[in-house]
Amino acid sequence: MAYLGYRPGDADTAWGAFFDPRMALLPAHVVDALHHGPQADQVLLDLACAADLLDHGYLATETGYGRLRRGGFAVSVLTDMPGVTPQMWDWWFGWHGSDARRYKLWHPRAHASARWADGGGDGQYVGRTSLVEEYLGSAYTKAAIRFVPPEELGLPPHRLGDSVAVCARLGSSELPVDIGWLVHQIRPTADGSEMRSRFWMGGPEVAVRHGNMFANSMIRPVAARQLPDPRDLMVHCAQEMNHLAGFLPALYARFA
Amino acid sequence: MAYLGYRPGDADTAWGAFFDPRMALLPAHVVDALHHGPQADQVLLDLACAADLLDHGYLATETGYGRLRRGGFAVSVLTDMPGVTPQMWDWWFGWHGSDARRYKLWHPRAHASARWADGGGDGQYVGRTSLVEEYLGSAYTKAAIRFVPPEELGLPPHRLGDSVAVCARLGSSELPVDIGWLVHQIRPTADGSEMRSRFWMGGPEVAVRHGNMFANSMIRPVAARQLPDPRDLMVHCAQEMNHLAGFLPALYARFA
Secondary structure, eight states: OOSSSSOOOTSSSTGGGGGOOOOOOOHHHHHHHHHHOOOOOGGGGGGGGGGGGGSSSSSSSEEEEEOTTTTEEEEEEEEEEEOOOHHHHHHHHOOOOOOOOHHHHHHHTTTEEEEEEOOOOOOOOOEEEEEEEEEEEEEEEEEEEEOOGGGGOOOSEETTTTEEEEEEEEESSSEEEEEHHHHHHEETTTTTTEEEEEEEEEEGGOOTTOHHHHHHHHHHHHHHHSOOHHHHHHHHHHHHHHHHHHHHHHHHHHOO | OOOOOOOOOTTTTGGGGGGOOOOOOOHHHHHHHHHHOOOGGGGSOOOOGGGGGGGSSOOOOSSSEETTSSSSEEEEEOOOOOOOOOHHHHHHHHGGGGGGHHHHHTTTTEEEEEEEOOOOOOSSSSOEEEEEEEEEETEEEEEEEEEEOOOTTOOSSSEETTTEEEEEEEEEEESSEEEEEEEEEEEEOOOOOOOOEEESSSSSOOOOTTTOHHHHHHHHHHHTSSSOOOOHHHHHHHHHHHHHHTTTHHHHHHOO
């Protein structure tokens, strides 16, 4: 039975001391985006243009959300991470998924459990599916996060020079239905790195796994009711990335 | 085909250098109003009492929104504009509507196109209809803004002493349906001027153009689903007025 937070004994691991239930306030630019509310779809990145993340500089909406014209919604979050390198995140994605007590370090107020669908342990994450249970806002979700090669989204291989792109298909672990995509692009900055997260959820991104167009058209109206609130997704992502970035360098130094 | 922002060549006008896609943060009093959420209708200005805007001082809700007892909602926004005069706005309303590249200066993240329904050019705006395409939040809208003499809302002629009142009936450019009213009252302050914007949307303000009471009662439930979110309207208005006020004096000095 999955549960939130650490219970007595859960911290009795080599990494247990890193569990910190106190989370920082939301960064000011995330609060600004919450105030602003939904953005025009033309200032949001289209999934088909994910490779624009490789351009220098910033896109029109680095933090924000909005409904897309073809249905569904997009969420963007920028996380500044002094002292963190892209390689640390590459390691983290291969390390955290084999033990719920690691996954909980990331978002102590929302992450309940994690395991690999293949039952395996640490190592590579691309091509594997992480089965997680977590809250998005007040909504408890059981998700299957299938990490895919960035080429599947039109991006170059996930380590490009000094940058890393973590890409995944997002779906349910209880039903054979996918509901979205994510990209976390991590690129170096003068004093560490920054993460540019993008989610595309609902609408045309809903599909029955191994299904056909008819199945998709049947499931979409049902799936639309299961989608997270874009504000909750933006807050969750901003919180977990900022939180882990605070001690990822120390974690990496000890366990990588 | 209307689109957001400037594309290559769009800035090749005498005013093109004024296009700035970076917009300022929302003013603190607008953020307060967003935090507060809906207000009691009795602290919102009734459309029938629009002339109260002529009183000295401020009304009960200069920035905020709320549902009205008779249906629909009201939105208020106060914009402080150092260095700006009411006459500059009077000029702007007659100048911007004949070229989408001017209209886009006003809200670079939401304005897509503008033209006059009469096909004409610059000059007077009262009595004319501006056909615009713009986002309110994530919602793309095609609006017909029919500027009316302030007398139609019980206000004195639009230039009263040093003040200007811009008044309009708001409706669809695709259907013969109106959905609201607006007033932007601009009055001098010690260091420039301030704009007091008021919108009354939905409920009894929905009407079929040249229609009758029966037609109105049929269309109202449909129109109610097309109305913008009052928060999105408040954010949009605050953004565009603050943004333009930043360079309106320079624009006026050059083109008026």
